[in-house]
Amino acid sequence: RFIEAFFSVEPFKSRKSDFNVAAVYSTSPVSGIRLQESNYYPANVLGCTYFTFETERYVLTEREWTVRDYASLAPYDFLVILLNSTKYGGGGIYNLYITASAKTSTAAYVMVHEMGHHMAGLADEYYTSDVAYQVTVPKYEPWEFNITALLNPQSLKWKNMVEPNTPIPTPWQKEQYEQTGKIDINGEPYYGKVGVFEGAGYLSKGMYRPEVDCIMFSHSLKFCRVCHQGLSRVMDMYVAK
Numbered sequence: 001r002f003i004e005a006f007f008s009v010e011p012f013k014s015r016k017s018d019f020n021v022a023a024v025y026s027t028s029p030v031s032g033i034r035l036q037e038s039n040y041y042p043a044n045v046l047g048c049t050y051f052t053f054e055t056e057r058y059v060l061t062e063r064e065w066t067v068r069d070y071a072s073l074a075p076y077d078f079l080v081i082l083l084n085s086t087k088y089g090g091g092g093i094y095n096l097y098i099t100a101s102a103k104t105s106t107a108a109y110v111m112v113h114e115m116g117h118h119m120a121g122l123a124d125e126y127y128t129s130d131v132a133y134q135v136t137v138p139k140y141e142p143w144e145f146n147i148t149a150l151l152n153p154q155s156l157k158w159k160n161m162v163e164p165n166t167p168i169p170t171p172w173q174k175e176q177y178e179q180t181g182k183i184d185i186n187g188e189p190y191y192g193k194v195g196v197f198e199g200a201g202y203l204s205k206g207m208y209r210p211e212v213d214c215i216m217f218s219h220s221l222k223f224c225r226v227c228h229q230g231l232s233r234v235m236d237m238y239v240a241k
Contacts, residue, residue: 002082002100005108006115009221011232018239022074033059033085033101046070046081048099050089055130059089059099067097077238078119080111092117109219116216116223120230123147125200125209125217128178137206145230146216147200148208158210158226161194170195172212178204188212194225 007016028044047063050056061067061081071079079097083089088106092098092114100111116122123144138149141157148157153168162168170190177183177199185191191212200209200217209217214224223231 002080002102002108002111005221006112009112009215010223011228011235015232015235015239018235020075022076024070024073026070028084031084033083033087033089048081048083050087052091053133057089058091059083059101060091060093061099071097078115080115082111090114094118094121106219109215109221112221113215116227116231120145120227120234122216122227122230123201125214127199127202127204127207128181131202135202137203142201142207144201146210146214146224146227148196149206150196150208153196156196158194158229161210161225161229162196163193166190166193166195168196169208170197172197174199183213183218 003021007013012019026045030043033044033048033050046067047061048059049061050059052058052060067079067081081097081099082102083099084103085101086103087101088104088110090098090100090110094117096118098111098114098118100107100114104110121144123142123146125147141149141151145157150156150169156162156168170193172190173184173187176187194210196208196210197212198205198208201207210226211224213220213222214227215222216224216227
């Protein structure tokens with residue numbers, strides 16, 4: 001199921017032949033993931049726990065050596081930890097690993113979204129969900145490929161992908177989205193266009209993303225063109241052409 005979901009999304013779909021997928025099965029003495037709010041502390045073999053960074057949905061583990069011991073049973077460049085849990089959650093760290101609860105309706109979205117973090121260091125583009133730390137507008141340009149503080153529009157990271165008639169910053173129905181939590185595709189004149197849309201990186205103002213919608217912004221199972229390019233560049237590094 002997860003393999004099918006992963007390879008249904010571009011750029012992975014077109015690059016499927018560049019991947020090898022291996023599974024390592026580990027059995028814990030007790031099924032489940034640590035839940036602090038219910039004092040439920042099962043002895044899962046990798047030590048995964050919700051409430052990482054005091055954020056309920058964030059699942060990571062501090063047992064790095066245990067994770068690597070199991071992962072070493074198969075060669076790998078990227079690592080996915082699937083959790084036997086019905087509670088929404090997951091997490092992804094660049095060049096480390098991702099986690100995703102396997103028994104939820106949004107499991108496929110979580111896995112693909114977190115792979116964006118893990119593989120290419122893509123930033124979260126959403127800004128209306130709770131996060132673990134206070135974020136302020138940076139004084140310097142963020143390093144992530146898919147967000148910008150727009151400190152210098154002339155050096156915009158994805159400038160070559162913006163059409164000449166697209167305004168910068170690019171207007172969108174931001175207030176409506178903040179009220180409803182939904183994007184009205186028909187009401188967005190620049191939907192599907194690369195631009196500079198305010199609201200990204202956990203900040204409503206002062207941070208910008210490349211397109212109105214993307215899997216790094218919402219539950220859409222689609223990467224925007226800038227994220228697509230960032231992931232493609234990483235894959236090119238691993239695959240000899």
